[in-house]
Amino acid sequence: xxxxxxxxxxxxxxxxxxxxxxxxxxxxxxxxxxxxxxxxxxxxxxxxxxxxxxxxxxxxxxxxxxxxxxxxxxxxxxxxxxxxxxxxxxxxxxxxxxxxxxxxxxxxxxxxxxxxxxxxxxxxxxxxxxxxxxxxxxxxxxxxxxxxxxxxxxxxxxxxxxxxxxxxxxxxxxxxxxxxxxxxxxxxxxxxxxxxxxxxxxxxxxxxxxxxxxxxxxxxxxxxxxxxxxxxxxxxxxxxxxxxxxxxxxxxxxxxxxxxxxxxxxxxxxxxxxxxxxxxxxxxxxxxxxxxxxxxxxxxxxxxxxxxxxxxxxxxxxxxxxxxxxxxxxxxxxxxxxxxxxxxxxxxxxxxxxxxxxxxxxxxxxxxxxxxxxxxxxxxxxxxxxxxxxxxxxxxxxxxxxxxxxxxxxxxxxxxxxxxxxxxxxxxxxxxxxxxxxxxxxxxxxxxxxxxxxxxxxxxxx
Amino acid sequence: xxxxxxxxxxxxxxxxxxxxxxxxxxxxxxxxxxxxxxxxxxxxxxxxxxxxxxxxxxxxxxxxxxxxxxxxxxxxxxxxxxxxxxxxxxxxxxxxxxxxxxxxxxxxxxxxxxxxxxxxxxxxxxxxxxxxxxxxxxxxxxxxxxxxxxxxxxxxxxxxxxxxxxxxxxxxxxxxxxxxxxxxxxxxxxxxxxxxxxxxxxxxxxxxxxxxxxxxxxxxxxxxxxxxxxxxxxxxxxxxxxxxxxxxxxxxxxxxxxxxxxxxxxxxxxxxxxxxxxxxxxxxxxxxxxxxxxxxxxxxxxxxxxxxxxxxxxxxxxxxxxxxxxxxxxxxxxxxxxxxxxxxxxxxxxxxxxxxxxxxxxx
Numbered sequence: 001x002x003x004x005x006x007x008x009x010x011x012x013x014x015x016x017x018x019x020x021x022x023x024x025x026x027x028x029x030x031x032x033x034x035x036x037x038x039x040x041x042x043x044x045x046x047x048x049x050x051x052x053x054x055x056x057x058x059x060x061x062x063x064x065x066x067x068x069x070x071x072x073x074x075x076x077x078x079x080x081x082x083x084x085x086x087x088x089x090x091x092x093x094x095x096x097x098x099x100x101x102x103x104x105x106x107x108x109x110x111x112x113x114x115x116x117x118x119x120x121x122x123x124x125x126x127x128x129x130x131x132x133x134x135x136x137x138x139x140x141x142x143x144x145x146x147x148x149x150x151x152x153x154x155x156x157x158x159x160x161x162x163x164x165x166x167x168x169x170x171x172x173x174x175x176x177x178x179x180x181x182x183x184x185x186x187x188x189x190x191x192x193x194x195x196x197x198x199x200x201x202x203x204x205x206x207x208x209x210x211x212x213x214x215x216x217x218x219x220x221x222x223x224x225x226x227x228x229x230x231x232x233x234x235x236x237x238x239x240x241x242x243x244x245x246x247x248x249x250x251x252x253x254x255x256x257x258x259x260x261x262x263x264x265x266x267x268x269x270x271x272x273x274x275x276x277x278x279x280x281x282x283x284x285x286x287x288x289x290x291x292x293x294x295x296x297x298x299x300x301x302x303x304x305x306x307x308x309x310x311x312x313x314x315x316x317x318x319x320x321x322x323x324x325x326x327x328x329x330x331x332x333x334x335x336x337x338x339x340x341x342x343x344x345x346x347x348x349x350x351x352x353x354x355x356x357x358x359x360x361x362x363x364x365x366x367x368x369x370x371x372x373x374x375x376x377x378x379x380x381x382x383x384x385x386x387x388x389x390x391x392x393x394x395x396x397x398x399x400x401x402x403x404x405x406x407x408x409x410x411x412x413x414x415x416x417x418x419x420x421x422x423x424x425x426x427x428x429x430x431x432x433x434x435x436x437x438x439x440x441x442x443x444x445x446x447x448x449x450x451x452x453x454x455x456x457x458x459x460x461x462x
Numbered sequence: 463x464x465x466x467x468x469x470x471x472x473x474x475x476x477x478x479x480x481x482x483x484x485x486x487x488x489x490x491x492x493x494x495x496x497x498x499x500x501x502x503x504x505x506x507x508x509x510x511x512x513x514x515x516x517x518x519x520x521x522x523x524x525x526x527x528x529x530x531x532x533x534x535x536x537x538x539x540x541x542x543x544x545x546x547x548x549x550x551x552x553x554x555x556x557x558x559x560x561x562x563x564x565x566x567x568x569x570x571x572x573x574x575x576x577x578x579x580x581x582x583x584x585x586x587x588x589x590x591x592x593x594x595x596x597x598x599x600x601x602x603x604x605x606x607x608x609x610x611x612x613x614x615x616x617x618x619x620x621x622x623x624x625x626x627x628x629x630x631x632x633x634x635x636x637x638x639x640x641x642x643x644x645x646x647x648x649x650x651x652x653x654x655x656x657x658x659x660x661x662x663x664x665x666x667x668x669x670x671x672x673x674x675x676x677x678x679x680x681x682x683x684x685x686x687x688x689x690x691x692x693x694x695x696x697x698x699x700x701x702x703x704x705x706x707x708x709x710x711x712x713x714x715x716x717x718x719x720x721x722x723x724x725x726x727x728x729x730x731x732x733x734x735x736x737x738x739x740x741x742x743x744x745x746x747x748x749x750x751x752x753x754x755x756x757x758x759x760x761x762x763x764x765x766x767x768x769x770x771x772x773x774x775x776x777x778x779x780x781x782x783x784x785x786x787x788x789x790x791x792x793x794x795x796x797x798x799x800x801x802x803x804x805x806x807x808x809x810x811x812x813x814x815x816x817x818x819x820x821x822x823x824x825x
Contacts, residue, residue: 004535006532008531008532008533009531009532009533009534010532010748010749011748011749012538012539012749014535014749014817032525035486035757036481041749043749044751044753045750046749046750047751047752048752051525051528051529070532070533071533071534112813113812113814114813114814114816114817116813117814117815117816117817117818118813118816118817119817119820124825160635186635188656191662192658192661192662192665194658194660194661194662196624196655197624197627197655197658197659197661198624198658198661198662199624199626200623200624200625200627200628200655200658200659201624201625201627201631201662202627202628202806203624203628203657204565204613204624204625204626204627204628204630204631204632205627205628205629205631205635206628206633207613207629208563208613208628208629208631208632208633209623209632209636210632210635212628227618227621228621228624228625231617231618231621232616232621232625236604236606236614236818237821237822238599238613238819238820239596239600239604239606239614240596240599240600240601240604240605240606240614240615240819241594241595241596241597241598241599241600241819242597242610242818242819242822243596243606243608244606244608244613244614245822276820277820277821279821279825297825301821301822301823302820319664321463325628327825328825329825337557340570373825376825406704427571442792
């Protein structure tokens with residue numbers, strides 16, 4: 001019997017093509033690599049090469065034939081020691097490419113089986129209780145972050161810190177102060193100014209079994225490195241069918257600082273929160289920053305940990321515990337209230353708390369939720385609060401379009417519609433690049449007055 | 463070759479602070495010179511037979527993959543390694559499998575086969591089946607085997623270079639004696655992140671061998687049309703990385719060059735850049751009409767510079783009979799046919815796999 005030559009698919013989308021020209025005729029001897037025919041696809045004319053040796057037996061589809069379906073037998077080749085003329089030609093029946101497995105139709109199980117593994121919204125663990133009598137200390141956010149890294153480095157030799165100015169300079173924002181002295185240059189590593197490169201090296205080191213903490217001087221510079229965060233770190237576990245691990249933490253300040261203008265003032269939370277395979281954390285206070293950074297370093301998944309420069313020097317209360325680790329994926333009700341919910345994260349939480357104070361004086365009792373983790377989003381806490389207050393405002397220091405606010409609003413529409421007594425409003429930065437001039441900058445950024453105003457609106461008290 | 467490597471300057475190149483031109487101890491050419499004294503690995507008959515079998519397996523596997531693509535059983539992008547077999551086989555046979563790490567780009571089937579990874583698992587990945595090495599969720603460009611310390615299989619051109627330096631960083635950090643072999647093409651060699659990585663790898667003395675597989679074309683753009691410096695082995699000079707130019711169509715030369723480079727790196731002397739001159743017979747991917755070069759050019763390489771034919775010729779000189787080679791060919795064809803049958807008849811991943819492996823932890 002001969003070898004059937006079938007009309008090949010020559011591109012990912014090709015279903016049929018024109019057999020433009022035969023370059024061999026019946027009886028010709030052919031070897032691997034010989035061009036047998038020219039085939040026109042929708043994109044180009046391709047040469048169809050032989051991969052077998054033998055003799056051309058019958059040509060079944062003449063040149064010039066259009067609309068030849070992929071898989072149609074177009075010729076028969078006689079192998080070594082076979083008589084080409086004796087080969088019985090199969091009827092040139094049209095192929096049945098629809099039969100080809102691999103299309104997700106023929107083989108496999110019912111699509112609703114996918115539901116089995118869809119992440120279910122189960123109640124998430126609450127923060128561990130702080131034992132009565134625990135000593136409370138006042139620390140800056142900066143110190144809390146440093147202590148989190150130092151504690152994890154003491155605990156696990158695989159943890160190291162790399163980034164620009166993290167070692168000898170003690171950190172551009174002094175977050176890594178003292179780490180070089182305690183852990184030495186093997187574990188606290190100054191990099192050149194080369195974000196794409198060192199983000200890739202950090203990601204590769206995580207794939208190789210270490211636990212890197214990669215500091216970006218600010219997340220504005222991480223745009224140079226976003227390919228490794230998204231394409232290399234986030235997707236490899238999935239693409240490898242669960243073989244590969246990438247326990248890396250990318251951390252640094254995010255969002256607007258002060259008077260540094262458009263290229264140094266952007267909130268990337270919605271960018272990273274859009275990517276399956278990443279964990280995204282954006283804490284507000286020192287306790288959450290410490291407890292969640294420790295959790296992030298221990299976590300087996302890649303984490304984007306978004307800090308805020310304006311909060312670094314702010315003082316917060318922190319419980320003095322031996323090992324303060326908080327659950328990833330759990331929002332926190334930072335102020336309880338009955339009339340309206342304000343959802344926020346990072347620096348927005350402070351503004352929301354300010355607004356809630358103002359509103360309390362007007363007889364509006366606002367609940368404030370600090371999301372803390374943006375991916376996976378704690379939808380239960382948001383929806384439970386909405387069920388209680390029936391009104392919701394999202395406050396976000398960032399642009400409004402395709403934001404975390406948009407996501408929360410979509411959630412309320414999809415899953416909380418019946419609980420809504422008013423449309424959900426978002427209070428975000430103005431939809432412009434951040435200006436330098438002090439007055440314009442102030443106009444562009446979210447503030448507590450705007451949050452309070454939105455709350456009055458959804459409470460129909462404006 | 464350990465002797466030749468140890469005749470290189472005692473002082474690690476990276477430690478020299480003076481500019482290269484003024485620094486007598488800094489010799490970028492030392493490796494090339496050592497290599498040129500003795501370019502071909504003196505393989506025993508058994509060793510060369512093994513290398514030949516591996517190359518032939520890659521060739522037949524890739525031909526079959528091309529066929530299955532034509533039949534619609536393999537979808538998307540599929541980049542074949544035909545013509546370049548001597549590179550992966552020659553280099554990886556000089557590594558310590560499992561101890562050293564390997565990483566490459568999207569043209570990755572050959573590198574996996576060269577490590578002895580089961581062709582069935584690779585072919586089943588190409589057809590998107592549950593039994594594939596990535597459970598059918600990665601496809602041709604995204605395959606991994608942590609058991610073999612093979613770290614992919616990366617689809618973004620050049621991304622594997624800093625990732626490879628990260629793997630090398632981990633070897634150095636743990637002081638486990640391993641090194642990383644990071645492959646990339648002449649196209650990827652023009653990516654900025656490659657040079658960011660050269661800088662850090664040399665600065666930190668990372669145990670990494672950068673292997674440029676120069677197959678002459680970045681997709682459809684020839685090296686001459688894309689590269690100001692077409693001698694890729696020289697491109698580490700600005701970072702004090704010694705380079706070596708290697709005939710990538712001769713498995714014994716590749717193996718020998720690998721040994722020289724790996725010895726240098728294992729001695730703690732920092733990275734090495736290998737340029738392996740090779741050629742791909744097929745298009746960039748399956749949908750490439752390859753109009754940017756002539757058929758004569760391809761046929762000329764096939765007829766006069768084929769790595770498998772060269773090894774066959776050497777084996778003939780060693781007294782390996784035609785019959786023995788035929789038996790090998792037959793066994794490999796059977797193995798590939800078995801892999802193809804397996805890949806065609808294995809079930810697709812169950813829908814329940816859709817949401818698995820997104821995250822490791824539960825949050």
